[in-house]
Amino acid sequence: MFKRLLIPPRKVSVRKGFFRLTDSAVLKFYQDNTVCNPEGYKIEILPNGIEIYSSTEAGSFYAIQTLKDLAEIHNDKLPCCVIEDWPDFKRRGVYLDCSRGKVPKLSTLKSLVTYLAQWKINELQLYIENVFTFKKHPLIGKGYSPFTPDEILELQRHCKKYHIKLVGSLASFGHLERILEIPKYQHLGELPGYRGLAGGTTLCPTDPGSIKLMKDLYKEFVPLFEAEDFNVCCDETWELGEGRSKKLADEIGKGKIYLEFILKIYELCQKYGKRMNMWADIVLKHPELLGELPKDIVLLNWEYEASGKNIYRTKELAKAGLPFMVCPGTSSWLTHGSRLPNSMENVTNFAEQGRKFGAEGLLNTDWGDQGHRNFLGVSLHSFAHGAAQSWNGKAVDNKKFTENFCRNFFHKPEISKTIKSLGNNYLLCGTNVPNKSWLYHALVEPVENVGSDSYIYKMNDKGLKKITERFSLGRHTGLPLLLNTFENTTYEEIMLATKMDCIAAKRALKIKGIKINISKNEINNMTKDFKRLWLKRNKPSRLKDNLKLFKQICE
Structure with missing residues (x-):
């Protein structure tokens, strides 16, 4: 009876009878301090009414979300019962990449927040490298449709209405190639020219200008956020100790150089009253640093493969006595339709380790590498799955989750067939490689680049x-929907993803010399739909980069 709920409650005691939920039905709310968890609640569904007990407004809010899902499943005829519920993790977050060419409109983010809240998510982070309008550094973000301070503040106000904390996140060491490519800042790079990038990707930690730049950026950005936590990122500092700091690295080690710069960033966080959060990958490469970090730094342990090794290194962070979060991913980036089985196993395994070793929370990440052609709509399933695993992971039935999601979101469980098929394409094409689907690349790969040893x-x-x-045109079109705009756009994005995978598969077959029909009209229609849906949810940002790729494959 309760297995179809998207977020399974922790305890349910069924009683005799039903209650008909009507527009005139009265719900009674009671302040109950015996409900110990601040986000927990108790619901009593009686034949003559519904009573909700919680110690906070957040608890009552989450009770309502459970009731809404229950009403959807039972057509407003609710079984009498007592539900007692509370979350596994204090922090249940979504991390949205806004820096790889696609910057969402404020309206899109507001709509997303309402759905995340329904799934009992209580934290949102936007990944910012260069997509913010810095007054003192106006060249940063130019051409990327960056966020303004007013947009951040308005989103934060909206989040508060739904019991979601907007936690700031700013790349502060690595992944700064879009800033370092600007001539004014190229001299701050650790290894200019790395990977063909003018300034490389990583700040030189020994250059005084590097921390000076971060001080400037923090001064404008950090005070906007009310949340205690702030994510400084500092992951994947690939060139560290290989360029301008190599001499010092040879003397004291790369780990020590990394630590010294991290402590400078820590001082900045302290200045603004923030608890520093940072990705844990570099620290795990240099585990000797675990004992030297300030004990209030929150380490964000990320890993995106189903059984990736860092999932099982979570215990090292716990043993070091540092607060930490587990950070799986949607597996939607570098795909059109996600790597669905990988994502679900990745999230499930990480949640299990988080519960076992006392994680503060689970932060489900969604990236947009190489042009961010992947759609927000495709990632929503994984956001909801991460939410369920964050709230009561042991009760989640992964085999039935996709159907439950489609019932909850689209009100059409039948759409689960499309989502499952799309999410398995990376396996169907026979190349299960980490962190990507080859179909993503096959869609735009220039024919002249394809050698005999090509993927x-x-x-x-x-x-x-x-x-x-x-997924040929005219097939697998699903069901006509009468939904709101956000849900309809999500459905359109999923259907376009099927077309993009179809065209990618056709291109791969044609390049291999297998006779198959692929018309310019097919590619042109895909391009028009892509542009329309991009602009429906997002600012222009780097849309033109993707359109240029589509134009090249049509020539």
Whole structure:
């Protein structure tokens, strides 16, 4: 009876009878300090009414979300019962990449927040590298449709209405290639020219100008956020100790150089009264640093493969006595339709380790590498799954979750077939490689770049043909929907993702010399839909980069 709820409650005691939920039904709310968890609640559904007990407004809010889902499933005829519920983790977050070319409109983020709140998410972070309008550094973000301070403040006000904390996040060491490519800042790079990038990707930690730049950026950005926590990122500092700081690195080690710069960033966080959060990958590469970090730094342990090694290094962070979060991912980036089985297993395994070793929370990440062609709509399933695993993970039935999600979100469980098929394409084409689907690349790969050793020749012909048959135009179009705009756009994005995978599979087959029909009209229609849906949810940002790629494959 309760297994179809998207977020399973912790305790349910069923009683005889039903209560008909009508527009005139009265719900009674009681302040009950015996409900110990501040986000917990108790619901009593009686034949003559509903009573909700909680110690905070947040607890009552989450009780309502459970009732809404229950009413959807039972057509407003609610079974009499007592529900007692509370979350596994204090922090249940979503991390949204806004820096790889796609910056969401404020209206999109506001709509997203309402759904995250329904799924009992209580934290949102936006990944910012360069997409913020800094008054003192106006060249940063130019051409990327950056956020303004007013947009951040308005989003924060909206989040508060839904019991969600907007936690700031700013790249502060690595992943700064879009700033370092600007001539004014290229001299701050650790290894200019790295990966063909003018300034590389990482600040030189020994250059006084590096921390000076971060001081300027923090002064404008950090005070906007009311949340105690602030994510400084500082992950994947690939060039560290390989360029301008190499001499010092040879003397004291790369780990020590990293620590010294991190402590400068820590001082900045302290200045603004923030508890520093940072990605844990570099610290795990240099575990000797665990004993030298300030004990109030929150380490964000990320890993995106189903059984990736860092999932099982969570215990090292716990043993070090540092607060930490587990950070799986949606597996939607570098795909059109996600790597669904990988994401679900990745989230499930990380949540289990988080519960076992006392994580503060779970932060579900969604990235947009290489042009951010992946759609927000495709990631929503994984956001909801991460929310369920964050709230009461042991009760989540992964096999039935997709159907439950489609019932909850689309009010059409049948759409689960499309989502599952789309999310398995990366396996069907026969190339299960980490962190990507080859179909993402096959869509735009120039023919002249394809050599005999290309990944395209490793893709399975039989699987590629199945993808083209399953998702050809006019097929697999799903059901007509009468939903709100956000839900309709999500459905359109999912359907466009199927078309993009179909065209990618056709291109791969054609490059391999297999006769198959792929018309310019098909690509042009895909391009028009892509542009329309991009602009429906997002600012222009780097849309033109993707349109340029589509134009090239049509020529």
